[in-house]
Amino acid sequence: MNFNCVIRTGLIAVATMMSLSSFAQDLIARQAPIDKKLKAVDSLALQKQIRAEQAEYPSLNLYPSWNNEYVHNYGKDAIIPDEYTIDLRGFHMPTASTKITSPFGPRWRRMHYGLDVKVNIGDTIVAAFDGKVRIVKYERRGYGKYVVIRHDNGLETVYGHLSKQLVKENELVKAGEPIGLGGNTGRSTGSHLHFETRFLGIAINPIYLFDFPKQDIVADTYTFHKTKAMLRRRAGSHDIQVAGSDGIIRYHKVKNGDTLGRIAKLQGVSVNTLCKLNNLKRTTTLRIGQVLRCS
Numbered sequence: 165m166n167f168n169c170v171i172r173t174g175l176i177a178v179a180t181m182m183s184l185s186s187f188a189q190d191l192i193a194r195q196a197p198i199d200k201k202l203k204a205v206d207s208l209a210l211q212k213q214i215r216a217e218q219a220e221y222p223s224l225n226l227y228p229s230w231n232n233e234y235v236h237n238y239g240k241d242a243i244i245p246d247e248y249t250i251d252l253r254g255f256h257m258p259t260a261s262t263k264i265t266s267p268f269g270p271r272w273r274r275m276h277y278g279l280d281v282k283v284n285i286g287d288t289i290v291a292a293f294d295g296k297v298r299i300v301k302y303e304r305r306g307y308g309k310y311v312v313i314r315h316d317n318g319l320e321t322v323y324g325h326l327s328k329q330l331v332k333e334n335e336l337v338k339a340g341e342p343i344g345l346g347g348n349t350g351r352s353t354g355s356h357l358h359f360e361t362r363f364l365g366i367a368i369n370p371i372y373l374f375d376f377p378k379q380d381i382v383a384d385t386y387t388f389h390k391t392k393a394m395l396r397r398r399a400g401s402h403d404i405q406v407a408g409s410d411g412i413i414r415y416h417k418v419k420n421g422d423t424l425g426r427i428a429k430l431q432g433v434s435v436n437t438l439c440k441l442n443n444l445k446r447t448t449t450l451r452i453g454q455v456l457r458c459s
Contacts, residue, residue, distance in 0.1 A: 221296075222315055223314060223316065223317070226242075226245075226318050227242065228242050232333045233299075235322065236362065244364055245388075247387060249385050249386070250319055250373075250387070252293075252381045252382075254294065254339055255292055255293055255381050256291065256292060256293070257292070257374065257376070258281075258289055258291070259281055259288075259359075260379070261281050261283050261376070262376050262377045262379065263281065263376075264279055264282075265280045265354075266279070266356075275367075277367040278358050278360035278370065279369075279370045279371065280356045280357070281376060282355075283346035283357045284355055285345070285347050285348060285355045286327065286345050287346035288345060289323055289326065289357055290340050290342050291321075291337045291339055291340065292315070292319075292321050292361075293313075293316070293319065295314050295316060296313065297311060297332065297335045297336075297337060298313065298314050300332060302349070306324075307322070307325065307350050308324060308325040308326065308349025309326040309328065309347065309349045311343050318363055319362065320361075321359070321360065321361055321362075322360035323343060323358070324359075325352045325356060325358050326345060326357075327355075328344060330344050330345070331344070368388070373386050382455060383417075389457065415458060416458050418453060419452065420452055422450060424439070424450070431458040442457055
């Protein structure tokens with residue numbers, strides 16, 4: 165074999181190796197998008213499965229049980245976090261009515277744990293958030309015909325004195341979906357919607373979440389804070405917890421011209437208290453629409 169043949173053979177071998185290497189790289193390049201798609205499919209399937217499980221048992225990480233019997237009875241099994249942020253986005257006002265006929269707070273020598281909103285018999289009442297219907301019952305000396313829904317954001321909402329319930333227990337509902345009709349059933353002196361917002365059985369004044377006159381939420385989120393002053397009260401078989409010695413944790417929505425000093429004077433607290441409750445400094449600039457905890 166002469167020298168030229170050796171060189172020709174070597175060049176052919178090198179070219180073949182380079183061609184094979186290029187082919188292998190092409191295969192890898194073509195395979196990469198397929199792998200990505202498979203991973204995306206797996207991820208979407210997993211996300212879908214997680215969402216399905218969350219929908220089946222809303223806020224499973226918070227609530228110790230699911231039952232269709234008791235409105236507020238969670239017993240000692242419920243672990244109440246020191247702080248929890250509730251997402252209010254994706255909301256729907258439970259009624260188009262803007263008139264509040266009875267506020268949250270002490271009333272007739274007993275505690276009124278919700279808002280009474282004026283509605284007429286037959287007015288459509290809808291779910292405030294996505295969730296699952298936990299209770300559909302009738303209570304002659306209390307809520308009348310009522311519905312309780314547990315939501316993905318950790319809240320439970322109660323809709324009382326309905327003339328008709330349009331959903332069944334364990335049914336999944338979307339925000340804005342009709343769940344009942346306004347009425348005057350149970351312990352009621354006129355047609356209205358009794359609306360409660362609760363977190364692990366703890367009553368939260370709905371006006372800290374919903375602005376009925378403006379038909380909007382107060383803020384995108386609401387941060388629940390557990391306090392040492394939280395009391396536990398018994399009412400029959402219901403285990404009721406109330407935040408604050410007077411049953412109310414007070415908040416203030418910052419308006420144009422508000423300062424920490426002005427808000428402190430208005431709410432009857434010190435500026436230091438406001439700063440401590442909201443993790444602020446005295447020099448912090450307040451934003452219009454910002455919600456401050458005041459007690």
